[in-house]
Amino acid sequence: MLGHLLHLAGIDSFIIENRSEDYVIERVRAGILEQSTVDLMIENGVGERLRREGMPHDGIYINVFGKRHRIDFAELVGRRITVYGQNEVVRDLIEARTVTRRPLYFEAEHVAVDDLDSSQPLIRFRHEGTDHELRCDFIAGCDGFHGVCRPSVPAGALTVYEREYPFGWLGILADAAPSSEELVYTLHERGFALFSMRSPKVTRLYLQVPPSESIENWSDQAIWDELLRRMTTRDGWTPNIGRITQKSVTPMRSFVAAPMRYGNLFLAGDAAHIVPPTGAKGLNLAASDVVVLARALKAFYERGSSDWLNEYSDTCLRRVWKAQRFSWWMTSTLHRSPDETAFDHQRQIADLDYLTSSPAAMTSLAEQYVGLPMEVSFESVGLKECRRA
Ligand code: DHB
Numbered sequence: 001m002l003g004h005l006l007h008l009a010g011i012d013s014f015i016i017e018n019r020s021e022d023y024v025i026e027r028v029r030a031g032i033l034e035q036s037t038v039d040l041m042i043e044n045g046v047g048e049r050l051r052r053e054g055m056p057h058d059g060i061y062i063n064v065f066g067k068r069h070r071i072d073f074a075e076l077v078g079r080r081i082t083v084y085g086q087n088e089v090v091r092d093l094i095e096a097r098t099v100t101r102r103p104l105y106f107e108a109e110h111v112a113v114d115d116l117d118s119s120q121p122l123i124r125f126r127h128e129g130t131d132h133e134l135r136c137d138f139i140a141g142c143d144g145f146h147g148v149c150r151p152s153v154p155a156g157a158l159t160v161y162e163r164e165y166p167f168g169w170l171g172i173l174a175d176a177a178p179s180s181e182e183l184v185y186t187l188h189e190r191g192f193a194l195f196s197m198r199s200p201k202v203t204r205l206y207l208q209v210p211p212s213e214s215i216e217n218w219s220d221q222a223i224w225d226e227l228l229r230r231m232t233t234r235d236g237w238t239p240n241i242g243r244i245t246q247k248s249v250t251p252m253r254s255f256v257a258a259p260m261r262y263g264n265l266f267l268a269g270d271a272a273h274i275v276p277p278t279g280a281k282g283l284n285l286a287a288s289d290v291v292v293l294a295r296a297l298k299a300f301y302e303r304g305s306s307d308w309l310n311e312y313s314d315t316c317l318r319r320v321w322k323a324q325r326f327s328w329w330m331t332s333t334l335h336r337s338p339d340e341t342a343f344d345h346q347r348q349i350a351d352l353d354y355l356t357s358s359p360a361a362m363t364s365l366a367e368q369y370v371g372l373p374m375e376v377s378f379e380s381v382g383l384k385e386c387r388r389a
Pocket of ligand 1: 029030031032183194196197204277278279280
């Protein structure tokens with residue numbers, strides 16, 4: 001996305017990816033786009049397929065111990081979310097990049113960043129057997145939690161805030177028509193479960209499991225038994241069953257590294273922060289980071305101003321911390337913790353009772369779930385004008 005926004009602003013960039021094109025296009029990841037992420041894609045000319053194939057949702061269900069409650073985003077806050085796989089977003093952006101003929105390297109090896117204390121930092125990588133060195137004005141570390149950029153910052157320059165959760169998510173994709181038009185977040189005595197989807201024929205489902213759970217311990221039958229046990233409501237709603245085509249376990253953590261900058265290296269997305277998935281915020285935070293970064297880089301090249309670059313980290317972190325708080329709240333409210341006290345559990349029940357009976361509480365969830373405003377609007381970046389030009 002950053003590469004595309006920079007392209008629209010007439011700024012050169014190289015994109016260096018260590019995975020293969022097929023891998024990034026096919027790897028199933030998150031699936032919920034906030035309205036501003038959808039608008040960002042559409043307004044910048046990469047939202048055609050999203051507009052056609054994305055599944056807009058006006059609300060979600062919360063299933064508390066067998067009773068389903070609906071939270072109506074459209075009515076409460078006048079905004080909606082869209083179900084569209086993150087890998088589909090990646091596919092659309094690769095296609096847009098290819099049309100521009102700007103550089104995009106897949107399967108880059110031995111990627112390293114260096115000279116971070118200079119005004120012209122260096123990226124080294126090997127591609128198709130040839131070693132490359134790239135001197136640049138700026139490096140955008142959009143390389144994820146396990147990428148090379150954040151660990152290349154000298155020790156002590158970043159403060160890390162971190163919380164691990166005593167559970168993970170077992171996720172599956174199934175060839176089954178979604179049995180609900182909207183997502184269903186479930187809290188059952190045995191733990192959390194989530195019903196989602198990818199298309200009119202594909203259901204996406206998640207189960208809370210121990211964080212180091214091995215997927216080998218779960219036969220397809222055991223997964224369905226547990227999903228149905230947790231999700232089936234008292235009035236008989238239940239997911240449709242189908243062939244499981246993909247399954248995996250992911251641990252959950254909250255993580256922030258601050259500031260999101262060292263010299264001319266700017267960290268964005270998961271390279272700087274991780275949220276537990278319960279609030280569906282990870283991809284959307286990455287999108288808002290790069291809007292802030294694109295605006296700052298554009299001001300630097302057009303007006304010679306570094307003000308927005310200097311504000312980049314603080315601007316992003318304001319939105320990041322609010323999303324961290326929301327993701328932590330969704331996670332702790334909807335999971336059973338192995339070390340919870342009886343008091344904790346009663347407080348959790350009261351939290352859900354309050355949520356599902358108070359329009360004020362529902363509005364607060366709705367406002368955060370559809371996405372708090374981007375700290376800078378992409379209109380203010382002037383990118384729409386660039387596209388027209
Ligand atoms: C999906 C993932 C999430 O983390 C979430 O909160 C909702 C839906 C999904 O993959 O569809």
